[in-house]
Every structure is written in C-alpha cells, then in structure tokens.
Amino acid sequence: MPELPEVEVLVRHLAPVLSGERIRTVEVRRPRVIRPGTVAAFEQALVGARFTGVSRRAKYLVFTLDASDGRAPFTLLGHLGMTGRMYVTRRSATLPVHAAVILGLGPRRFVFEDARYFGRLTLDTSALDRLGPEPLESSFTPAAFHSGLGRSRQAIKVRLLDQGLVAGVGNIYASEALFRARLSPRLAANRLNREQAARLRLAIRRVLREAIRFGSTVPLDWEGRGDGDRLFYYGRAPGATGDHYHERLAVYDRAGLPCRRCGQAIRCIVQAGRSTYYCPHCQPRRPADVQGFGPRRR
C-alpha cells in the first residue's frame, strides 16, 4: 500500500537501521528492477559502499551512500511500485519467493521484494526531475497549486495523480482528500476556484499527515518474531487486532457502505482507468448553499 505516507513511515524505520552499514554483497535476482542500469554497474557501485542516510521524495526512497574508495557519494533510488517491500532481516532468515535484490550487510541483510516487479532499486535518479512540489513542504503553495490546476480540463481526481502537479498522492489518498475537501472528483480541474483549490490543498496535507501519524503509532512488523522477521507494514504486525488501516479510510474501497459523515451510500466510478470513491451527497458537483458547505464567504 505504498503512497507517500507509507513510504514516509518506511523511511523513518529504515534510516536508523541502515545508516552506517556497509554493503558487503549484492545479489540481483530480478534485473528489471535495477534498470535502466546493468547488473555489473550496480554491483560495482554498491559493493563496499556505506549507507549515510535514507530520505523520501514523493513515493521514492532516496538512499545516500559513500563509496569505499574515495569516489564521490552517490544516490540509490527506490520505489515500491504496487506491491514492493523493503526491510532488514537477519542473514539466517528465509528469503521470500519474490526477492528482487538482496544487499548483504554482515550479520543482517537488506531485502527488496516485489511480487509484481513494478518497483525499482536503481542508480538512475532521473525520475526525480519530473516531480512537482512535496505536499507537506512550503514549496506546495496555494498559488502554485491553483495555477497548476488552471490549465487542465481533466477531472480533478485524475489531475491529483499527476506527480508533476503535487508529488506523492496516489489513488487512495486522492479520493480521501477530495472527500475531506467536499469536492466532486468529477470537477474539471480548471473549474476549481481559488477557495476550492485552497481547501483541497489543505485536505491533501491533512490526509497525508494523518496517515503518517497513524502509520507511526500502529504496531509494525519490525524484526518481529521467529523466522518471519520483516520490517514494516501498516497494521499487519503479529497480534495486531483488526484491519486498522482500512478502518481509517473514509471512502476508498467503501462502495455501497454508508458515508461516515451523512450515511448515504459511497459510490465508485472509473476515471482514467482507476477507481474513484466518493459520497454523492457530501461531494456534489454543485455545492449546495448550506451552512458548512458555503461556496464562498465574505
């Protein structure tokens, strides 16, 4: 379930575990995840290098490393795709069937596994150049967001998935943010007025921040118990009760279920080939002039 918040939580867990660790061995089982580079170049760069930090940009994990032999520090870029996981385990733990890359760190190892192999762990950082502002940083200004919407007639929900407009929002949090902002996902992006854009911007920030906070407090499957040692996963820790992650969502994957706010059935539509969930009452295309929905004040 990797969108910005999940990646952020993962990065916070990985950073202290990886920092200072030296890579002793590199095993690439699925060369497609390191492309466009070659296995030989990948191994040559990584063996002997030392992790100096892990940070996040949009849904990407940014690993910084120092080379062992005086060469310049460099960056390794990770992306979880749809199903990727990254974690550190003991060297003795059983490797998963879909291990794509394994980095030996002495007594432990870093594992990147991905059942669908849509993810990446690569020396190619060019994807970062195409990203828009980080939604939780000051560069994501109301003016920049509004003007970014201004040129497109695309539905607002579809626009939110464009990583060049705002980086890190995915299919789940796009629906969630529009619900919080009480905006119809079908609104043409260029029809949002300044006030609506400002409201949506705040909803995006709030939804993402709350998801990060949630992920930071829920018990994680980290060096858990027994042989299944894994790093990370939202609400999936051994012994965790119920599906916490799912319980927090207001509309996503809730078609037919009652809106948590008004009780009307949540709807699901398809936009640009992706599912969108919304409440037809709380997110009308034309906001009713009712207290709490006021189209404008002042």
Add this chain to the structure above:
DNA sequence: CACCATGTTCCTTG
C-alpha cells in the same frame, strides 16, 4: 475462469 489491484511509462489518438 474472470476480474481487480496501492504505480509509472510509453504509445496512440484526437
């Protein structure tokens, strides 16, 4: 068996 899935990139269409 059919259909769906958290993401990104590339190709085609208009």
Add this chain to the structure above:
DNA sequence: CCAAGGAACATGGT
C-alpha cells in the same frame, strides 16, 4: 506540438 486515454508491465487475491 499538446492533452488525454489506454495499454503494458507481472503476479496474486477474490
């Protein structure tokens, strides 16, 4: 040239 739509990628879950 640009915007928008759709397929492709590969596999697992329901």
